[in-house]
Structures are given as C-alpha cells and as structure tokens.
Amino acid sequence: MNALNKKTLFTYFKEGGIYVVLLVLLAIIIIQDPTFLSLMNLSNILTQSSVRIIIALGVAGLIVTQGTDLSAGRQVGLAAVVAATLLQSMDNVNKVFPHMET
Structure with missing residues (x-):
C-alpha cells in the first residue's frame, strides 16, 4: 500500500508539479508581504x-479548434502603439502626426 501511495504522489508531482511550485511561490509572497491578499491588490491584479x-482565451480557443492563428501578439502590439500615440500630450502631437492641425 505504501508503494502505491508513493507512486501516485510521484505521478501527481510529475503531472501537476507546476501547481505545487505556484502554491509554494504564492505562500512565500504572502509570508513576505501580508497585504498581498488584500482586496485592493487582487482587484489591481485582475x-x-x-x-x-x-x-489568451481567444488564442486558446483557436488552438483547441485546430486553427493555429497566433497573430494575436501583433494585434496587441498594434493596439499598444495606437493607444500610446493617442495618449501623448498635446505638445508631442506634431511629432507623431506632423500634418495634423491642433
């Protein structure tokens, strides 16, 4: 019976070892900073x-349905560039769009 328990424990760590590592890291972070589990911090993370x-859910859905369209990274990069461009101060608008009137 003891050998069976060791085998199942080894199988669990082999298949789900990443979850064990994640829980250990989470415990270390909580011990170092008890405010990590505060409602405000969890809200910020989410x-x-x-x-x-x-x-990630969209790309995972594509991969699961046998479609391997991994161009989401480029779209995110384009969205980040557009957002950063639009959030410039009015002093820098002429540098990004030189022919745009202010």
Missing part, C-alpha cells in the same frame, strides 16, 4: 491582466 486573459 484589472491589469484582464486584457491578456481575453486574448
């Missing part, structure tokens, strides 16, 4: 990762 989660 807010900052929400766009990546949506894109």
Whole structure:
C-alpha cells in the first residue's frame, strides 16, 4: 500500500508539479508581504491582466479548434502603439502626426 501511495504522489508531482511550485511561490509572497491578499491588490491584479486573459482565451480557443492563428501578439502590439500615440500630450502631437492641425 505504501508503494502505491508513493507512486501516485510521484505521478501527481510529475503531472501537476507546476501547481505545487505556484502554491509554494504564492505562500512565500504572502509570508513576505501580508497585504498581498488584500482586496485592493487582487482587484489591481485582475484589472491589469484582464486584457491578456481575453486574448489568451481567444488564442486558446483557436488552438483547441485546430486553427493555429497566433497573430494575436501583433494585434496587441498594434493596439499598444495606437493607444500610446493617442495618449501623448498635446505638445508631442506634431511629432507623431506632423500634418495634423491642433
């Protein structure tokens, strides 16, 4: 019976070892900074990762349905460039769009 438990434990660590590592790292972070699990911090983490989660789910759906369209990274890069361009201060608008009137 003991050999069976060792085998199942080894199989669990082999197949789900990443989850064990993730839980250990999470425990270390919580011990070092107890405010890590605060509601405000968790809200910030979810807010900052929400766009990546949506894109990752879309790409995962494509891969699962046998379509391997991995161009989402380029679209995210383009969206970041457009957003950064539009968020420039009015002093820098003429540098990005030289023929645009202000």
